[in-house]
Amino acid sequence: MVVFLGTQQALGEAQCNISSRRGTQLQMGMRLFLKDLCLLFKTQSERACCHDRLPHLTRVALPGTLPGKGVWSGVGARGEAARFPAARDLCVRPRSLAAPGRMAHVFVYGTLKTGQPNHRVLLEGAHGRAAFRGWGRTVEPYPLVIAGQRNIPRLLNLPGQGRRVAGEVYAVDEQMLRFLDEFEGCPDMYQRTRVTVAVEGAGGTLQCFVYTTATYPPEWVHLPYHDDYDSQGEHGLRYSPR
Numbered sequence: 001m002v003v004f005l006g007t008q009q010a011l012g013e014a015q016c017n018i019s020s021r022r023g024t025q026l027q028m029g030m031r032l033f034l035k036d037l038c039l040l041f042k043t044q045s046e047r048a049c050c051h052d053r054l055p056h057l058t059r060v061a062l063p064g065t066l067p068g069k070g071v072w073s074g075v076g077a078r079g080e081a082a083r084f085p086a087a088r089d090l091c092v093r094p095r096s097l098a099a100p101g102r103m104a105h106v107f108v109y110g111t112l113k114t115g116q117p118n119h120r121v122l123l124e125g126a127h128g129r130a131a132f133r134g135w136g137r138t139v140e141p142y143p144l145v146i147a148g149q150r151n152i153p154r155l156l157n158l159p160g161q162g163r164r165v166a167g168e169v170y171a172v173d174e175q176m177l178r179f180l181d182e183f184e185g186c187p188d189m190y191q192r193t194r195v196t197v198a199v200e201g202a203g204g205t206l207q208c209f210v211y212t213t214a215t216y217p218p219e220w221v222h223l224p225y226h227d228d229y230d231s232q233g234e235h236g237l238r239y240s241p242r
Contacts, residue, residue: 104177105133107197107208109144109167110153110229117231117239121183128176133169136197137227139205140164145223147216150240153229156220157193157212163227169197169208177209184211191215 111118122130143162144155155165172180184190190211197208224235231239 103171105208107210127179129173136199137164139196144226146237151237162225166228
């Protein structure tokens with residue numbers, strides 16, 4: 001009887017030890033599973049934040065932000081102060097256009113237009129391909145101002161305020177798109193975002209990339225608004241090349 005009880009007690013302890021080990025293994029397995037799951041969600045979240053549904057598009061910059069500085073107080077479309085996250089974290093980033101030969105549409109409104117100081121960079125084959133697709137205007141009004149020491153045209157990222165801006169639409173390949181990002185100083189000076197353009201003669205609209213700026217001092221909102229930029233225009237503010 002004593003032997004039986006001792007054996008039963010030993011078996012009970014062994015079962016407890018096995019259960020304990022299994023519980024520990026289960027806890028470790030759950031920890032690893034949750035860790036992998038969190039990593040998966042983090043990766044998917046980063047991808048969702050970095051890329052829009054278009055394969056070469058990511059997040060759009062908000063107006064009134066200062067890149068690399070966290071948040072910055074700016075003046076919104078109605079003139080009131082507002083705070084936004086850092087523009088650097090929200091800038092559209094270039095990504096492969098996926099299919100070989102695929103082209104992206106870019107709307108240019110400033111010095112890249114025909115007859116303007118920097119138009120030549122769209123014509124130089126060393127930077128990639130750019131094909132003219134037509135003239136157009138933004139569907140929504142935007143503040144197009146001439147600002148800074150070099151009198152640079154800036155399209156402030158304040159849709160709904162300003163004027164419908166005239167420009168040209170080009171179809172560009174990935175090499176040209178990346179060159180334009182570098183040429184425009186994206187994301188520090190400009191941010192590549194999307195805009196809807198009414199194309200003249202086409203009877204419809206087109207989604208285009210455009211280089212807007214969200215890194216403006218508040219007083220820029222009160223500068224004169226333009227709808228068709230010309231570096232030699234009556235405004236008298238001559239563009240100063242780099």
